[in-house]
Amino acid sequence: MRFERIVIFGATSAIAQATARRLAAPGVRFHLVARDAQKLDAVRGDLVARGAAATTALADLDDVDRHRALLDEAERALGSIDAALIAHGTLGVQAACEADFALTQREWRTNFVSPASLAAHLANRMEPARRGTIVAISSVAGDRGRRSNYVYGTAKGALSIFLEGLRARLHGTGVAVITVKPGFVDTPMTAGFRKGPLWSSPARIAAGIERAMQRGPGEVYLPRFWWAIMFVIRHLPEAIFVRLKI
């Protein structure tokens, strides 16, 4: 399948940039949404230099009341939407969220409410047309509540469940919902972490996203070895799990 009309939310994120770069080609048109005008301009320039066309919109995606208008704008810019990539997110400081529930709620709004709202709007627009692909970046962190990042994990876990339900609802309609669960990725979001052999690059994740888009609806761990790791982690008995310092 060829994706020629693509909207990207959180277009300046490292994974979104790497994915857009893979999809960019003459004849492909992007509509890019992000908060920072200068970053957005740099990303747009890169895709245009690769032969694609691109329009941009500035938005704080936490403002879910604006989502309808943002999608109207995207449809006006693109004509119709072949694929949407929902890639925005934040990795808050777990300790700060534990101390202040307002911060926890903000993390949930950014990492669950906002992407779920966009996916819901997209689904309602794509369903009557019986075509379209919705890709959202969730995380392996959503598979279990780990002590080190369960606030972020809650949001990503909820997002994964929401997308699973949406996928079931849209089964057989021609609209594909894809949940992407990256493991550790070396991006500006994780700049402060010590990197090890489990880490991978945004380019590698992007290659996996492109493959998943070709395959159709479903859930994908990226890189794929994370499926095995998370299989074990998901099946650890709680009595053992709560003792792990992860």
Add this chain to the structure above:
Amino acid sequence: MIVRSWGNYPRVEHAAVVPLNWRHLPLPRLAGPLLPVGLARSYGDSCLNEGGTLLAARGLDRLVSFDREGGRLRCEAGVSLAEILELVVPHGWFLPVVPGTAFATVGGAIANDVHGKNHHVAGTFGHHVRRFELLRSGGERIECSPDSNGGLFRATVGGLGLTGLVTWAELELARAPSAWFDVETIRVEGLDHFFALSEESAAAHEYTVAWIDALAGGEHAGRGLFMRANFAAAGGPHVPPGRRLSVPFDFPALALNRGSIGAFNALYRSRGSRRWRATREPYPRYLFPLDGIAGWNRMYGKRGFVQHQSVVPRADAPRHLRAMLEAIARSGEASFLTVLKVFGDREPAGLLSFARPGVTLALDFPMRGGSTLSLLDRLDAIVREAGGAVYPAKDARMSPETFRASFPRRDEFARHIDPAFSSSFWRRVSP
């Protein structure tokens, strides 16, 4: 954080490695000296900054604009040469100058003013840079070209990253009729034969280089293979996807020794057993043979390896090259990948550019401590006596005297250094 360069020698401690991702943002404010680093393909310590901060600029990897008709590419400094070729080759363009690896960044190619097998025709990378933006520690952004801010331009080309951070650069591309090379491989019997072949090939062949068996002494000194090539007229703009091998860990220190290198040399030489051979090869295999083996530097084991690349003036070159090859043969050290090439006569692009009219010899030695280092000092002495130069990008140990002798415009260059920038290399050669 411990960082090692491509030679795995030395490995030094840094206060921080700070990733840069956006070209419009100011430099991070940090104590201690700064040094931009890309893919760290420099062999020694010119891409290291002991006790200071490395500005990891690989994240500046966006294109700014690509003029497909005019062959101009503007991109951020962290874009790799491999990424550029992947983008432009299908449109009939090529980088006018590439070094022996495509896994270097544009910023690194400028900072080392790299050269390739076509130096006698195309000069160095810096000769094809039209302009770039330099971000200085004071916050100024200075657009430099040969004509505007020319002093800073010539200091930054070959300037080892010391004049500030190159955020983006505009490059002139060269037309390429295909993505393939027609390569002739000719057996070289000795140094005189090498010079005869170089002379004979310079006019009709854009790319020339020789691989030399550095273990051969006496009348065999300089024997090896001469490879000359041009872009193939046919073959199309695409190459078959390459298979990449990889060296997954540091080999035991003894894996590369005089015996195994001698065996390799004999094997490699047998490629030229027919005295003359013509092949058509996709550009990555011809230009970047070692890129096919990820982490080939780890073959040299934990202690790493040191390179020595020098250039000596053409006039007395045979005598000086012979002296160097004999010093190596006598030392008991073995150079694995030994490369010889005659540079063209073009005026260097930068104040600290290494490539200049003359003959260049590149050697690499498994690092064995004192004995290896003293051989390199003997080689330096021969280069100094010849009025030649040693290449900073490959160096981890040259003396301040050798550096001064190699780069007569050093003082003029030093005036352009950004006060907040420095490197392990610079502090070593400019105490």
